[in-house]
Amino acid sequence: MEVNDTKKAESEQVNRFWPNHKRRIIAQAIASQIFIGVIAIGAMVFLYPSLPPNAWMLLIGLSAVALIISFLLILSAMRPLKDLSAALVHVAGEQSALTPPNLNDDRYQKNHLRPLLKLIYDIATSQTDSTHKIKGQDSSLDIPAQLNHTSTGVIMLDSNKQIIFANKSAPISIDAKAYKSLDLIFDVDPSINDWIAERGQHDIHAEKVWRRVANKLTGEPDRRLFDVYASYEKGSEAETIVTLFDRTSEYQPEDDDLDFIAFAAHELRGPITVIRGYLDTLNDELAAITDPDQKELFQRLMVSANRLSGYVSNILNASRFDRRHLKIHIGEQTVADIYSTISDDMQMRAAAQQRLLSVSFPDSLPTVAADLNSISEVFANLIDNAIKYSNDGGSIEVSAATNGDFVEVSVTDHGIGMPANVIANLFHKFYRSHRSRETVAGTGIGLYISKAIVESNGGKISVKSVEGHGSTFTLSLPIYATVADKLAKTGANNDVFLERSSSGWIKNHGAFRG
Amino acid sequence: MAIKRILIVEDDRFIGEMYVRSLKKAGYDVDWMVDGNDGLIAARNKPYDLMLLDVMLPERRGGEILQILRGGAQDLIPGTKVIVLTNFDQTEDARQSMEEHADGYLIKAEITPKKLLAVIEKMSQAS
Structure with missing residues (x-):
């Protein structure tokens, strides 16, 4: 808002320049003429007190002619300034009583003002054009540099499956031979590389999404989790474009829950070890004195303890599997x-x-x-x-x-x-x-x-x-x-x-x- | 060389006592240490035939003990077999590293003292 207000004020000042300037110049001209007239008449009265009335008449007449000539000169001198002001007011977009100068008018050809007016109009036109270009597409805008400002990873691959562009946020690794590769662990089929390799054989256009793809294994530093979107367009310069959205903050808490499961399972295993161990021991040591009924009770206890151990293993395995681990x-x-x-x-x-x-x-x-x-x-x-x-x-x-x-x-x-x-x-x-x-x-x-x-x-x-x-x-x-x-x-x-x-x-x- | 002298490094009292009881009953000579430091000192000072090593131990973790004893240029306990006994779900890297330096790796909840005795007997015959 503040910026717009300032711009409006500046445009109004452009609009007010001409009337103000015109008033000031005319006032100065009249004041200077009166001043010169008064001095001249005073000097004549002092030097020639007995000047005949005809001479006075001539003197006053000449003064009036000089006043009119200087007025006309001022108007002529100020005309280009008026036209330039009118042109500037016009390109500033202000409403004005001044008619915008027409470049085809012969007047401007004669007084050589035409190139100046044309320059003003050209500058205004080029500025308007560049505004539209930024809003749309502009070949001079450095898109790769701008893409480094987003947290979304962008990777482009050519038809040879080589990475031709990757912004800062994209998880890629570069080997000793400067070969770039995607630094992601795909646990599902197909991996992105397999998917890309299969495109082109059948598809003109294809898209695929992978969710919760990690760049590192659980527990490794700087581990991030991405949703990966790939789109393929046969024949394009960048045939495959991969966008990666960092969802670490969303998925990480789920991983922490799974760590809790692993920890809880460890705690459960302690008592299970003792229960299974002593049941087995007691079953052997008491074999001679237990009757068949009691033996069956022992067996049920052992089966239950074994099942419990199996459940813990299942939970641990499921937790590992869900963590892709x-x-x-x-x-x-x-x-x-x-x-x-x-x-x-x-x-x-x-x-x-x-x-x-x-x-x-x-x-x-x-x-x-x-x-x-x-x-x-x-x-x-x-x-x-x-x-x-x-x-x-x-x-x-x-x-x-x-x-x-x-x-x-x-x-x-x-x-x-x-x-x-x-x-x-x-x-x-x-x-x-x-x-x-x-x-x-x-x-x-x-x-x-x-x-x-x-x-x-x-x-x-x-x-x-x-x-x-x-x-x-x-x-x-x-x-x-x-x-x-x-x-x-x-x-x-x-x-x-x-x-x-x-x-x-x-x-x-x-x-x-x- | 038959296995006779066994060192147990285990901080859980119930589990430790359970193993000590069944191993002694089976005729083995058993020492039991409840923290990692004592376990490491005992392993270096007395020639055991077998060490049963827990992972989550106070003072020193099982992995650290194994690294000190077997990870250097020289095996500090050449006459001792090591079986890692744990209930902890280690990362694969940690587990793999311990397995490399140990002669066995077992989940405590998945074996009973009887099965442990069978494993030790098998190991004793193999060596």
């Missing part, structure tokens, strides 16, 4: 070895609930590429579900078979089964069917994390179910021989004690997927 330790395993780590626990759980658990794996089964710890937890989740959702005296079969490049492990129960609408939501976090909420205890996290683990291992999980007749859950794991080459490239083969498997830390589990 679930890492697995892929090695060559046999399905029988994976199962053997939970065999006793599962048999005890089945027996405690009067279920018959039969497990059989063919000897000819090839080895699989899997993370022993997490896949054994998946086995436990599926078998525990089968126990929970089947009927007293019911049987549960665990089997395995080869299918293409995969080994499929199936867990079949003959229990309550599920309708189709339940299956659709089964692998969602915290999902529990209406009926299971009423009848069976659980967290609704087991199948969610099981799916995440199996897929992280490069496999798939699926379910077939008939309501009232039972369900079959099937998980597939890659046959080791089919992925051994890819695994060897991803990490070192360090033998770890207590596991006969080799190990490799793999960030992008999709890397070795078939």
Whole structure:
């Protein structure tokens, strides 16, 4: 407002200049003529007291002529000033009694004022034009420099997928050969690089959004979380434009919540360790003096403690997975070895609930590429579900078979089964069917994390179910021989004690997927 | 070399007592330290066959103890096996670093004293 007021005042002053100036000059001219006239008459009276009346008449007449001539001279001299003022008032946009000078008027050609007036009009026109250009587009505006003032990252790639522009906020790294690459960790398929690589083969125009993409791993300094928008336009100079919105402040508190979960899980594990440990010890030490009834009570206590331990593992794994931090330790395993780590626990759980658990794996089964710890937890989740959702005296079969490049492990129960609408939501976090909420205890996290683990291992999980007749859950794991080459490239083969498997830390589990 | 003398470094009293009890019952010679400093001193001063090392310890963390004993140019406890026993969900880097210097890494909540004895027995036979 203040700026506008000042500008208005300046324009009004331009408008008032001419009338004020004209008045002042005319007043000065009249005053100077009167002054000269009075001096002249006084001097004549003093020097020539007896001058004849005719001479006086002549003198007064000449004075009047001089006054008129000087008046006309002043008007002539001031005319260009009037025209310049009129032109300036016109370009200042003020209302005025003065007519703006017309450049085509011969007068201005004669008095050489035309170039001056033209200059005024030209300056005014160019100023108006540049105002419009800033509002719209101007090739002289340094857009790359201006983009450094925004917290939004902007990256442009050419048709060779090379970064041709990145502003300050964009998370990119530059290697020793000055090769620029996007500094982001994509845990989902496709990553932005894969997506860009696939464009152009089919698309003219395409867009994609990735949410919650981190530039660093959890716990590393300067970790930021972005929503990433990519748009592709075939044939453009900047074929792919990536915009990154820093959402750290929005997503970080959720990460802190997950840290709390990890901490709480640690606290829960202490008492669980003692309960499980002493139950196992007491069960052995009191075996000679407990009757069958008491033995069953012990078994129920142990099953419950084991389940509790399993829930804590599921919660921890889900927390890691949600933080995109679930890492697995892929090695060559046999399905029988994976199962053997939970065999006793599962048999005890089945027996405690009067279920018959039969497990059989063919000897000819090839080895699989899997993370022993997490896949054994998946086995436990599926078998525990089968126990929970089947009927007293019911049987549960665990089997395995080869299918293409995969080994499929199936867990079949003959229990309550599920309708189709339940299956659709089964692998969602915290999902529990209406009926299971009423009848069976659980967290609704087991199948969610099981799916995440199996897929992280490069496999798939699926379910077939008939309501009232039972369900079959099937998980597939890659046959080791089919992925051994890819695994060897991803990490070192360090033998770890207590596991006969080799190990490799793999960030992008999709890397070795078939 | 069969495992005979065992050092437990564990600050949780219930868990420590539980391991001491079952290991002694199985015939092992057991010392128990409740903080990281005492654990480190004991490990250097007495030739143990096995050390059971917790991670979240007062005074010195398990990772630091392992780094001092095994991380330098010279292994300061060449005659001692180390099993890391923890309930803490370490970052993968920290866990990996400890695994490199240890002979075993177990989650306490996922094993019972009986299973621990089986692991020690297996380790004893292998060495």
